[in-house]
Amino acid sequence: MNLNLKKESLRKVNETLQSIDRKSNKKIFKISNPDGNHAICAGLKDEIEVTIDGHTGYYCAGMNMNANIIVNGNVGTGVAENMMSGTVHVKGNASQSAGATAHGGTLIIDGDTSSRCGISMKGIDIIVKGSVGHMSAFMAQSGNLVICGDAGDALGDSIYEANIFIKGKVKSLGADCEEKKMNKKDQNTLRSLLKKASINESEIKNFKMYGSARKLYNFNIDNVSEY
Amino acid sequence: MCGIVGIYLKNKKYNSQLGKFLTGMMNNMATRGPDSAGFAIYSSEKKKKYKYSVCSNTDQVKEISKKLSKQVKDIKVKSISDHLIIETAMKPKKFIEILKNHDELSLVGYGSCIEIFKQVGNPKDVVKNFSLEKFSGSHAIGHTRMATESAITTDGSHPYSTGEDECLVHNGSLSNHNNLRRSLLKKGIEIKSMNDTEVAAGYISNGLSDKKSLKETLLDGLKDLDGFYTFISGTKNGMAIVRDEIACKPAVVAETKDYVAIASEFQAMAHLPNVNSAKIFEPEPGKVYSWGK
Numbered sequence: 001m002n003l004n005l006k007k008e009s010l011r012k013v014n015e016t017l018q019s020i021d022r023k024s025n026k027k028i029f030k031i032s033n034p035d036g037n038h039a040i041c042a043g044l045k046d047e048i049e050v051t052i053d054g055h056t057g058y059y060c061a062g063m064n065m066n067a068n069i070i071v072n073g074n075v076g077t078g079v080a081e082n083m084m085s086g087t088v089h090v091k092g093n094a095s096q097s098a099g100a101t102a103h104g105g106t107l108i109i110d111g112d113t114s115s116r117c118g119i120s121m122k123g124i125d126i127i128v129k130g131s132v133g134h135m136s137a138f139m140a141q142s143g144n145l146v147i148c149g150d151a152g153d154a155l156g157d158s159i160y161e162a163n164i165f166i167k168g169k170v171k172s173l174g175a176d177c178e179e180k181k182m183n184k185k186d187q188n189t190l191r192s193l194l195k196k197a198s199i200n201e202s203e204i205k206n207f208k209m210y211g212s213a214r215k216l217y218n219f220n221i222d223n224v225s226e227y
Numbered sequence: 228m229c230g231i232v233g234i235y236l237k238n239k240k241y242n243s244q245l246g247k248f249l250t251g252m253m254n255n256m257a258t259r260g261p262d263s264a265g266f267a268i269y270s271s272e273k274k275k276k277y278k279y280s281v282c283s284n285t286d287q288v289k290e291i292s293k294k295l296s297k298q299v300k301d302i303k304v305k306s307i308s309d310h311l312i313i314e315t316a317m318k319p320k321k322f323i324e325i326l327k328n329h330d331e332l333s334l335v336g337y338g339s340c341i342e343i344f345k346q347v348g349n350p351k352d353v354v355k356n357f358s359l360e361k362f363s364g365s366h367a368i369g370h371t372r373m374a375t376e377s378a379i380t381t382d383g384s385h386p387y388s389t390g391e392d393e394c395l396v397h398n399g400s401l402s403n404h405n406n407l408r409r410s411l412l413k414k415g416i417e418i419k420s421m422n423d424t425e426v427a428a429g430y431i432s433n434g435l436s437d438k439k440s441l442k443e444t445l446l447d448g449l450k451d452l453d454g455f456y457t458f459i460s461g462t463k464n465g466m467a468i469v470r471d472e473i474a475c476k477p478a479v480v481a482e483t484k485d486y487v488a489i490a491s492e493f494q495a496m497a498h499l500p501n502v503n504s505a506k507i508f509e510p511e512p513g514k515v516y517s518w519g520k
Contacts, residue, residue, distance in 0.1 A: 035494060035497035035498075036492060036493035036494030036495075036496075036497045037494060038494075054503060055493050055497070055503070055507070056493075057492055057493060057494050058492070073503070074493070074507055076477075076479075076492065076493060077477065092507075093507070093508070093509075095477070095479070095509060096474075096475075096477070114474070114509045115474055115512070133474075133511075133512075134474075134512065
């Protein structure tokens, strides 16, 4: 089914996609002329496939559940923010705060993202084939951020229990973020993530892993006088 | 919030459509700034002539023209909405002194190729009032304002121009503008409003008058201007963009072989020719990008 945003209103298009008749066989949708509009495909909750042909604005595929959304273009701030499950695949670049606060699902970005990718992520898997901007994985709580390119300043600042896998250079680490040794389990996690994004598994050996030094958010008996 | 836009035409074949392109960009950014709007248009330079963009608070254009022509020889006055474009060979120093005696007129900008228009109201209405669609030129910069730092007045609207053929639009706010204003006033830079952006425009004018390039001046600004901002600055030769090092104010650039467009959001340029095949990127924090002759 084709949905043309030049002919139909954004609200109508989103309503159509948000109220899928589960008995119907219509599961594949295409959106044309997104023209940078905001909140395209926000709040989808059914197992459908939507392809967006062009560039989108803010909060594309926000709060996604179950749907598989493909963007043939760039996305603005907060793509897949607060996603619960499903897959979002961006073929171009993403702006700030990609995958912000998302609880689950997979976000694949073929290009680069700007700052704060995976900010406060809570369980999502994010795979960026290019580089990420500054303060990525800021206060990340859970989930995995895979970066095939480089990272900007203050990577993983105030990170909790999320993992960062990176192949390129890290400009600087944020507070309480440190390099970790990858064990078998971590390697298997990374392998399955690379597989999801169709990246050659032999690349695993080129990745480093970063995580929390657990000095910032854990109670330390030596600091008892500070409380 | 505020919306900022800029377009620089590399291919002259689009010069006659500059106003049309900018109209679409401003209209699409109306949601980011519904309080007031303004724009600066750069067209070809007239040798030994100056254009003074003036906001007037009276309808009696004919009388003003008459009064002015008594004081200034060979004067041409064009009236568009509540603005006048006054063309004369008289040099800025002298002419600005004359303007100061006319309480009904306030200068918004001047130079050999710049024209500036700004007005309170929804951007969609403002661009219509000034018939922006009909303008042609080589590059243009626009602003839609959601007021934060000073009142909703024409004075508080962007673009700000504090030097010949210069202009600045700003998305963000500055926190050290009071101190900077004092030091710039001492240096002889004229700043009329209490607005933070006008101080930044004054800062750039001061840098340029010290024979620094626009790029150098904007780089110095990263150290001296405290606050958050995305600036688009125009001169008669072109335009530049810079974002502060935290970069929380958005910007996106689309470049094709024919033009460079900058906007707060991509939707502002979705109507430009062949934009979907343009090179689209977000300016990196703390880096100056410039285009021009």
